[in-house]
Amino acid sequence: MMTELNTGVVVTGGASGIGLASAKMLAESGRPVAIWDLDTEKSQRAAADIVSRYDVLALGLGVDVRNNDAIRDAAAKTRAVLPAIGGLVHAAGIVLVTGISDVTEENWAAVLDVNLRAQVLIVKEFLEDFKQCPGAAIVGIASMNATLGNGMIPAYSASKGGMLSLTRSMSDELGRHGIRINAVSPGMIATQMLLNSVDEVALDRFSQTTHLGRLGEPEEIGAVVKFLLSSEASYITGTELVVDGGAIPSQRS
Numbered sequence: 001m002m003t004e005l006n007t008g009v010v011v012t013g014g015a016s017g018i019g020l021a022s023a024k025m026l027a028e029s030g031r032p033v034a035i036w037d038l039d040t041e042k043s044q045r046a047a048a049d050i051v052s053r054y055d056v057l058a059l060g061l062g063v064d065v066r067n068n069d070a071i072r073d074a075a076a077k078t079r080a081v082l083p084a085i086g087g088l089v090h091a092a093g094i095v096l097v098t099g100i101s102d103v104t105e106e107n108w109a110a111v112l113d114v115n116l117r118a119q120v121l122i123v124k125e126f127l128e129d130f131k132q133c134p135g136a137a138i139v140g141i142a143s144m145n146a147t148l149g150n151g152m153i154p155a156y157s158a159s160k161g162g163m164l165s166l167t168r169s170m171s172d173e174l175g176r177h178g179i180r181i182n183a184v185s186p187g188m189i190a191t192q193m194l195l196n197s198v199d200e201v202a203l204d205r206f207s208q209t210t211h212l213g214r215l216g217e218p219e220e221i222g223a224v225v226k227f228l229l230s231s232e233a234s235y236i237t238g239t240e241l242v243v244d245g246g247a248i249p250s251q252r253s
């Protein structure tokens, strides 16, 4: 039951932050990785770094996960390099601060298409690959904002709440093939996305009100992703694992 898995893992958003930390930790455990990110050069650099550090197969591709043709093309390129594909981490994501007043059809779709729609399209693309790999598993990076009500980011919140529902729905069909799917909901993690969207005063205030009194590090999410994709998590599916340092339960002000 507890055999080590060594199938390849596709990591979207793998050139930065949580995706990159997840890719590195998976590679360190011996798993080949394909880094899919909008940023081609950063993806290729990350893959080259992983090959030299961890001595596993790694591939870096420029992919816009909003585009189904791009997903299909990247999947073919990934299959040509990785021996078997038995894992997916969907970490590509964007956040736009709009409140209600600045929501448009375009910016709503931009957020939902990357954060939510891409996950089901990529799983669909790799379904037959996953069926061939015993122990195959998927992790989507959701957010504590799937649960919290932050008025500044309605599309982001809806996309992450949608990920939790999508996880439960897909778990039903995937489970029939022994494929697991789970969501990880980070709190505030020190990555480019957070530093770009939240000012220093808000970050300080957040750190103080979180039970552990600090921001999280991308590796603290990567470790949980690695666990959920491993055989140690063989009976966990259709659920959310919150990794927020005690942000949601906090009543500190």
Ligand SMILES: NC(=O)c1ccc[n+]([C@@H]2O[C@H](COP(=O)([O-])OP(=O)(O)OC[C@H]3O[C@@H](n4cnc5c(N)ncnc54)[C@H](O)[C@@H]3O)[C@@H](O)[C@H]2O)c1
Residues within 6 Å of the ligand: 012, 013, 014, 015, 016, 017, 018, 019, 036, 037, 038, 039, 063, 064, 065, 066, 090, 091, 092, 093, 094, 114, 115, 141, 142, 143, 144, 185, 186, 187, 188, 189, 190, 191, 192, 193, 194
């Ligand atoms: N940092 C946090 O505090 C935090 C908290 C909760 C959830 N998350 C989630 O974690 C995930 C990773 O975020 P991060 O903090 O590491 O941010 P990040 O900005 O460092 O990384 C996100 C990556 O996604 C890529 N990306 C964006 N749009 C894409 C597209 N259309 N196609 C392919 N790649 C695309 C970016 O190029 C970037 O490399 C996101 O889904 C985010 O919503 C982050």
